[in-house]
Amino acid sequence: xxxxxxxxxxxxxxxxxxxxxxxxxxxxxxxxxxxxxxxxxxxxxxxxxxxxxxxxxxxxxxxxxxxxxxxxxxxxxxxxxxxxxxxxxxxxxxxxxxxxxxxxxxxxxxxxxxxxxxxxxxxxxxxxxxxxxxxxxxxxxxxxxxxxxxxxxx
Amino acid sequence: xxxxxxxxxxxxxxxxxxxxxxxxxxxxxxxxxxxxxxxxxxxxxxxxxxxxxxxxxxxxxxxxxxxxxxxxxxxxxxxxxxxxxxxxxxxxxxxxxxxxxxxxxxxxxxxxxxxxxxxxxxxxxxxxxxxxxxxxxxxxxxxxxxxxxxxxxxxxxxxxxxxxxxxxxxxxxxxxxx
Numbered sequence: 001x002x003x004x005x006x007x008x009x010x011x012x013x014x015x016x017x018x019x020x021x022x023x024x025x026x027x028x029x030x031x032x033x034x035x036x037x038x039x040x041x042x043x044x045x046x047x048x049x050x051x052x053x054x055x056x057x058x059x060x061x062x063x064x065x066x067x068x069x070x071x072x073x074x075x076x077x078x079x080x081x082x083x084x085x086x087x088x089x090x091x092x093x094x095x096x097x098x099x100x101x102x103x104x105x106x107x108x109x110x111x112x113x114x115x116x117x118x119x120x121x122x123x124x125x126x127x128x129x130x131x132x133x134x135x136x137x138x139x140x141x142x143x144x145x146x147x148x149x150x151x152x153x154x
Numbered sequence: 155x156x157x158x159x160x161x162x163x164x165x166x167x168x169x170x171x172x173x174x175x176x177x178x179x180x181x182x183x184x185x186x187x188x189x190x191x192x193x194x195x196x197x198x199x200x201x202x203x204x205x206x207x208x209x210x211x212x213x214x215x216x217x218x219x220x221x222x223x224x225x226x227x228x229x230x231x232x233x234x235x236x237x238x239x240x241x242x243x244x245x246x247x248x249x250x251x252x253x254x255x256x257x258x259x260x261x262x263x264x265x266x267x268x269x270x271x272x273x274x275x276x277x278x279x280x281x282x283x284x285x286x287x288x289x290x291x292x293x294x295x296x297x298x299x300x301x302x303x304x305x306x307x308x309x310x311x312x313x314x315x316x317x318x319x320x321x322x323x324x325x326x327x328x329x330x331x332x
Contacts (some may be wrong), residue, residue, distance in 0.1 A: 007160040007307075012277040015214075016214060016216045016221075017211055017213035018262060019215065020213055020214055020215070021176075021211075021213065022211050022212060022213050023190075023212045023213055023214070025182070025197055025200055025201055025204070025212060026197070027180055027182070027183070027193065027197075028179055028180060029181065030177075030179055030181075033324075038318060041270055043180070045178070048177050048214075048247055049177050054220075055217055055220055056216060056217050056220050056221065056244050057214055057217060058216065058217045059173075059174050059214075060174050060177075060214045060215070060216045060320075061171050061172075061173070061174040061175040061212060062168075062171050062172070062173060062175075062200060062203075062211075062212045063169055063209065063210045063212070063213065063215070064172055064203075064208060064210070065207060065209070066206055069159070071180075075257065078266070079263070082176060084307070089307045091308075092307045092308075093307060098308060099212075099308075099310055100306075100309050101306075101308040101309075102303040102304075102305070102306055102307060103299040103305040103306075103307055103309035104302065104303050104304060104305065105301060105302050105304050106299070106301045107263070108263070108264065108301075110238055110307070111197070111228075111301070111303075112307075113236060123199045126306070128169045134210065136294075138258070138260045138263070138264060139258075139260075140257040140258060140264075140269075141256055141257065141258070142253070142255045142256070143256045143258060144239065144242065144255065144257070145241045145244060145246075145253075145254070145255050145256075146203055146243050146245065146246025146247070146254040147210070147253075147254070148254035150249070150250070150251060150253075150273075151227065151249060152216045152223060152273075153216045154190065154216055154221055
């Protein structure tokens, strides 16, 4: 990757690679992680601040299992006619239960995730989207998840 | 669901940290101070949630797009039901697959039951990785497709876990287990 003023240098990359594996759960975790990387605690914190500001880090902290936090989630898809796409996107996005929404290059061209407090909330919200748009909302709840842990080589 | 295993203080810790940890020398102490808890209790509760799988890990999520992985394909597979569990686990273990799920089919429009998000620098690279998955699935595979995202229409963090409404934090809460 091309180096820019705020691009990652080799130390930044070492930090990104190391901290994807985990972050210590101790009183001074940055000091512990920095020691393993051969840098100082303050240097590590400064670099993380810079990489967060430069959006090289999406997030940093505990990754919670969504289901464990309570609530229900469901991937949904719609076949939206191209001429209605922007209008329908606005209607769908207006629901606070819609967390992510992506346009995809398929006959099913709109894919979004519903997040609700209860399982019944998924049905209610998906039905409401159908009523408002006049389009079918296909529902793809997860039946089984295979999670190992994806790593990006920085 | 494991929701019943979380008590009110766990939920407050989740709400306080799902947007990210503060970049200060003693971040768990900072979280504890905000919640009126002891640092040792916050650490113990996080440790317990890690042990129970409520927290998958405490770590950095690099922005894979900024680091050059710009092609993200949702690969979808119609796999024999009898083999789907076993093969899904093998697909999920591939280092270029970030999420992998079994989901119900929606026949006739949607025959696919296995979903795997595949990342690469280019679509060609993603296509190469699809070939590897195809080989892995072998005779259990009936058909497959890939859907590339062309536009993000909305992206807000999934924010749950607090009894009271949670103030949106600056960081993204990219809860992936959907």
